[in-house]
Amino acid sequence: MQPQVTIVSACDRNFLWGAFLLAASAARNIPQVPLHLLHSGFTPEDIALFTQFPQVTAIPLSDDDKRNVSNRKSEALLTASTEYIAWMDSDCMVIGDIADQLIPANGEFQIRLRDPKENAWVWCKHYQDGDKRGTLPTSVLDQWRKDVGQRDAPLVDTTCVANTFVIHRHHLAFIRQWRAQIAKVLSSSDHGLIDHRLPAYFMIDESVLSSLVAFSDIAPPLSSFRLNRDPKAHVAHFGATPKPWRRWRKLHWYCHQPVLDLIDWLHANRKAMPPIPWTFKRSSTPFAWGLAQAEALYSQARSMAPNLIRRN
Secondary structure, three states, X not given: OOOOEEEEEEEEHHHHHHHHHHHHHHHHHOOOOOEEEEEEOOOHHHHHHHHOOOOEEEEEOOOOOXXXXXXXXXXXXXXXXXXXXXXXXXXXXXXXXXXXXXXXXXXXXXXXXXXXXXHHHHXXXXXXXXXXXXXXXXXXXXXXXXXXXXXXXXXXXXXXXXXXXXXXXXXXXXXXXXXXXXHHHOOOOOOOOOOOOOHHHOOHHHHHHHHHHHHOOOOOOOEOOXXXXXXXXXXEEOOOOOOOOOXXXXXXXXXXXXXHHHHHHHHHOOXXXXXXXXXXXXXXXXXXXXXXXXXXXXXXXXXXXXXXXXXX
């Protein structure tokens, strides 16, 4: 018998279309998997868009916590009663049947870890003399070690990516520890998704989770991340901005056709949708692609400009 798993997510109304893509794509590709959406600022009409899918449960976020929604992922995780619980950001989309990949290979915890090249980019502004690029800055590790106060040596010398992960419910004590640690080291108000006032925790909830993966006594054993391997069955994450419901990026263009196909599926099954943005209309494809190409070329030129200046 396949172990049970629930997908959970949370967002405010700014991510209405993102959350809808997640819910609708899950309903199409893995209808047997329940999904809990914790929401803030949704209207009754908004909620009906999600609950038209039988596997979706919409749960209002409490008003007593003023932190950014990203710092409240534990609330969503703790609503599930299944053996496994999968967190997905509300700017994720399910591509194909990912049911088999949802279960961690070690039966415990799957989350993506950054490779040295990615770490070097993430922490480029935090390295000091003596730090080895690609690992974690010594000052950050020292701060995490002090704040967690459990292990002397880190279990890993990298960071995790918290947009998608799956954990067994017997590690919910670790999720509660994450919640408590967020309350301990982060502000009780909303300072956005990036908070540069806190160098060791500038990626807010994700930084705190990484500190616990490194130094917590109850950190779950890690398994390889399987939800980004198969082009036909994976979780797409629309990270950074703009989001595709505003403007397509070249990086995410491979999802353009799956989004159009999903909208066709929704129409065929007589499902209600939020007002469809221009970027999700077939008639806009040439312009959307041209804009994505132009933006990519502009970004490439900007990244090359400092090197050209230095050479001259």
